[in-house]
Amino acid sequence: MQTLDHLIDIALEEDIGPGDITTDALIDPDLIGKGVVFARQDLVVAGLQVARRVFERVDPTLSVRFFCSEGKEIIAGDRVLAVEGPLAGMLTAERTALNFLQRLSGIATHVRRHVRLVEGKRARLVDTRKTTPGWRVLEKYAVRVGGAQNHRMGLFDGILIKDNHIAACGGIAAAVEKARQRAHHLVRIEVEVESIQEVQEALAAGVDVIMLDNMSLEQIQEAVARIAGRATVEISGGVRRDALPRLADTGVDLISVGALTHSAVSVDLSLEITAGTVV
Amino acid sequence: MQTLDHLIDIALEEDIGPGDITTDALIDPDLIGKGVVFARQDLVVAGLQVARRVFERVDPTLSVRFFCSEGKEIIAGDRVLAVEGPLAGMLTAERTALNFLQRLSGIATHVRRHVRLVEGKRARLVDTRKTTPGWRVLEKYAVRVGGAQNHRMGLFDGILIKDNHIAACGGIAAAVEKARQRAHHLVRIEVEVESIQEVQEALAAGVDVIMLDNMSLEQIQEAVARIAGRATVEISGGVRRDALPRLADTGVDLISVGALTHSAVSVDLSLEITAGTVV
Amino acid sequence: MQTLDHLIDIALEEDIGPGDITTDALIDPDLIGKGVVFARQDLVVAGLQVARRVFERVDPTLSVRFFCSEGKEIIAGDRVLAVEGPLAGMLTAERTALNFLQRLSGIATHVRRHVRLVEGKRARLVDTRKTTPGWRVLEKYAVRVGGAQNHRMGLFDGILIKDNHIAACGGIAAAVEKARQRAHHLVRIEVEVESIQEVQEALAAGVDVIMLDNMSLEQIQEAVARIAGRATVEISGGVRRDALPRLADTGVDLISVGALTHSAVSVDLSLEITAGTVV
Amino acid sequence: MQTLDHLIDIALEEDIGPGDITTDALIDPDLIGKGVVFARQDLVVAGLQVARRVFERVDPTLSVRFFCSEGKEIIAGDRVLAVEGPLAGMLTAERTALNFLQRLSGIATHVRRHVRLVEGKRARLVDTRKTTPGWRVLEKYAVRVGGAQNHRMGLFDGILIKDNHIAACGGIAAAVEKARQRAHHLVRIEVEVESIQEVQEALAAGVDVIMLDNMSLEQIQEAVARIAGRATVEISGGVRRDALPRLADTGVDLISVGALTHSAVSVDLSLEITAGTVV
């Protein structure tokens, strides 16, 4: 929550800076208003609590209630939330609240479309660390709202040994051994491999998870057969959306897709305000 | 710069947290490496200095040089930058540096495609405040690199009177009068209008800029005729990309397009590392 | 508000540090008191809300009410505000609350004296960027309370081309042209000129505002005649208070006076406390 | 130093915000310049290192050297410091650097004038806590540069028992006793008294310092006689400048003068820049 509040503060600071000069000049501080956020396209809702916090941060007397719950699929024209209270604060907070809600719902919507393609299959979709800097926790949250699962949160909560790590250690066996010395016992070890030969080495080293990097369908199938349940199998690297159903049937456990976050765009929302009376 | 460094700190903190446990365990701190960032698609480069700062923030002895300049259009396979120095820091900084570079270049690339459509015409493309919270200054910078222009930076450096402001003041004339009392003399006043009637009121009030909100092509043409150079004219609201060339010929001065920032996706870049020797 | 709270936090930290050892040692935390701030000289009140926030920051159960409104001219002996609640917090907050109120009222009072001198005349008084570092927003606010107007807030919300900018660009025309490329359309361009020749160049370049720097009364009159309404005219530079009425009649639009902020001194206020009973 | 850097950061942020749009648009980043700060009035210099830090914070390649030392009395026309390096950074930092230097030198100059009045006499001038919020350490430093001495820095490094503390404890004796329990042994105890009767009570309680609050010359003389060296004597409260010489001869040790800080105004300085060539 501290991290979220900090990002909200930065966002308000960059938008408001030394003051919302239009609203300060034009809106009577005693004027009360009511606003409703509408969807202008079909979408999956994510970020309701974040939007509420933005409004409350600008003016704690603004009150927000929701017309749907997080993760709900709604259609163009549906109401998302209502905000009531001082009109001035509402207008000042509007853009920032919408910017958060549009991006988080955009990711959830984008993720949901991917998830639909692998429904009922063995493989689960997971995200990557290709997130917008500053937004890691929020975007990974939106991924879960969208229906996919998270990979590790960062460099601190999972061991993922990549080609450069392997090269620097002189091989998979040596790298895994070093990692095991340092990792605490609640963290698993994953190794990225690029060939069947490396799959064998990873198995021999007793790794927990094997990531098949940029392999062809045939290679993936052979790898899955070789691994035979002795390790969790993840595929990664340039996975195209139309290939998802086929890949999800290869017997792998996880398909990581950077596009879930790095290629999502904001959804279209609008805030319709009815100015009320002075209280 | 303070703002940028602060965002970089947040980004590194969310990725590294209490430590890059893989690199800490596997990479000898004395090992030196060299990495080159390649484009994996055609793109417009933006964010070179930001990427450099990320690497330097993780390890001040990492040195970065560029193979192209900001705003350059490069093609898949082209080199973007090289980084040299301690391998451990390079691996730890890699993802965050790329995440910044991919998003900023993504925006510049997206903007450039829009700019191409109005080249040689009167109207200039401008961005909006629909940016990623926390990224306002960076994204507006990438918009300029892409070739479009900025609208105001935030609520503090321009007066933009919208429908709710007008309603609260009881009309355009009253709203403009109030704004003029409060604005300092280096800030212009813009009013958002939704009808020809409101165009007339705005002209009568002597506003500097008139924003035609969601008007049809015919309405825009009539508005431009009525205004006849007495105010700068901006069109805004749901502008579709294929309509840009036609709109740019209506005689308006500015076309603001939220999609320049809210619908840009990251471009594809990769960092190829050659591990060196221990020094 | 974030900026203000941040300055209040710094101010309390520098005064209280690891603890108000006198009050901690002597005042029973359950003791309630009531305090009234009195004016000890004639003054214009500014900073009431700031003073309230200081008291509330030290102890949220302190309650503050005002005997006058912001901008009111009061005389020695008048009551300004009352604070009620825990005596300990009141004593700890006292000096910091008064320091804010004394300086802001000091500026408003100083400004009001200047404003009186040009009342009813065409020219308006504006402030400059010669403010106390860290206090820009607060001091510019106090200037408005005093009755003058603000110039730009900082380097970000207005273009002001000075002699060094002109020299570096090779002339006024070139400088203005560059500025126009970069400025967004809600920002005006002002040029500082030192001769009638430069006035002509500025007019030719189509600038919005011309600042006559350190010109004699005769030069100012000639400049105003030449400009003839084609640009807003500001005079600046070593403007003495007794010259204000005469300058305000020259037909210029704005007179900027650094002294409004850099030469204001604090007004004299005192807090009289009546200790109450333990609750 | 952390505190100073923090205040400089706030000051630069409030002035530059999202960017110095004039300088960014007009000044070639490779252009080198040289600037000299001149005194435009007689003054006592204070704040040289602060000004240097401001320039370096904006651009670490700016180099600053001084023509005089801290505390030096210089006359109108004298050079204060020179700054050399990138013109862009110099222009962006100029106002903030001068604002610090003008205010700190303003205080030192104001203090020096007071100090001259008591030169050679027993009593020393000391400041108060009536400083600009956020500037405590800087202003107390400027007071020392001006030649006066500091009172305690804040509420944490000295016990000063005032009328409200006394009332809440039920008398001077009880208050001093409580203070002694809590204060560490390197902190002295001072009591503010308003009558000769209270002087006697303070002496009986064995306080280290007695502050005579708003007493007449006769009362002061009697108090000094009664105290007879058994405690340090401070006079305080509405001390007028022309009364200083006489008060300094009464045998008191300290005269605290809030005006040293709360009534100082900025001195007049200017930065003359010579633009150099592109490197």
Added chain:
Amino acid sequence: MQTLDHLIDIALEEDIGPGDITTDALIDPDLIGKGVVFARQDLVVAGLQVARRVFERVDPTLSVRFFCSEGKEIIAGDRVLAVEGPLAGMLTAERTALNFLQRLSGIATHVRRHVRLVEGKRARLVDTRKTTPGWRVLEKYAVRVGGAQNHRMGLFDGILIKDNHIAACGGIAAAVEKARQRAHHLVRIEVEVESIQEVQEALAAGVDVIMLDNMSLEQIQEAVARIAGRATVEISGGVRRDALPRLADTGVDLISVGALTHSAVSVDLSLEITAGTVV
């Protein structure tokens, strides 16, 4: 309070980071619980308010009440505090709240044991600056709760001239003279001495406090005799606990013991939780 809240924020951030993944996954946010903190050993309670703040910081709806007061000696099995409210927040805050309470009570308990040894004697026990970095104010508070007194809080609220300062100034007399010039009148001057010769020099220089560093019992007795009440006397340096009673009878005023803070260990506390029902 700002400092404390800041340390609590850091503590929660380091424990919770991007999320308490166990509690987030398992505990229904609507589930209410009640917890009681028990002592698992005899101890002196310190840190009740800190523990409360930790719980409230995680969830402001958690309510905490105390079964004993600060400084109370309780025995194994006694209840310390109860917390009621949302179970999720309670579980997330548990460890951090206990870690604060265990360490602060640990110090108070450790101090109380030392204090018992000198009860009724002239000398008072004081702490040192050998505290856990970041915890100065808290640990010095726990020392007072334990029954000992504080030495200066830091380098800013007391002059303590040590051997290196003396050597750099060329002797005790010169050092004391310099200190007197700079110190404000509410700060005393203490000198560390290592021989009877230095005791004489310190007395001659008129210091307020003399610290006898690492002296034998005989040396201490001689020093006390020489000083004869003309200065406060502190002994310091490797004071062993079993020597305390004897040292406290030598006539010295203060015995400073670094072990009060640097050798205290946490006491044993546990939180027993009863999960309630969903509300």
Added chain:
Amino acid sequence: MQTLDHLIDIALEEDIGPGDITTDALIDPDLIGKGVVFARQDLVVAGLQVARRVFERVDPTLSVRFFCSEGKEIIAGDRVLAVEGPLAGMLTAERTALNFLQRLSGIATHVRRHVRLVEGKRARLVDTRKTTPGWRVLEKYAVRVGGAQNHRMGLFDGILIKDNHIAACGGIAAAVEKARQRAHHLVRIEVEVESIQEVQEALAAGVDVIMLDNMSLEQIQEAVARIAGRATVEISGGVRRDALPRLADTGVDLISVGALTHSAVSVDLSLEITAGTVV
């Protein structure tokens, strides 16, 4: 590193505050000195880099070199590090640098003593989350230097299901199932059990790690036999040091000991300074 620098800043701020008034008054800024840190007891060194950073933070021109490496066992009288440069900064930084070094070496020394007791046995010692708030990363680092291993860093990088989690979910099976839904695939799941019955349930649920909480030696032996290698086994809860060898032979994998951090005390170090000459 950001976290460490932040803690160092807090530590310096709390010690230096508005200034080291003794050193500022007495030490010529041009005076150079050399200091050597000595061990005054046998100890395991930890925190060398932290101490260096403290000195550099106070004065970047101070240079520190080490006489031993991290984790080295040294004896009373051995040199630890040398610092050279400006005497003033060295004296100001001294206490804070030593406070860090003494506590971190204290933990490493305490841990090493425990590690000796289980050398050559199957079970490894691990720490807990019972660390000093604000010091988590540093203390866990010192534990590794001492020779033990870390448990999870915080609530974010490992699932540990405790009794209250189980109760709230209605049993171990349900709790584990929920955890598995939410945890990413690089995080293991550990369950705390209190009886053989619960061991069976945990095994049935397929958990990765079973923590035997406060079990007797016989229970532990039976649990290990039942588990038979199907899960990692940790014992926890009130483990006494003299029981360690016996417990380490029961076949468990991990023994977690809160005392490693919560009961370590600082080791004794001193800094001997030789003042040099003015440069």
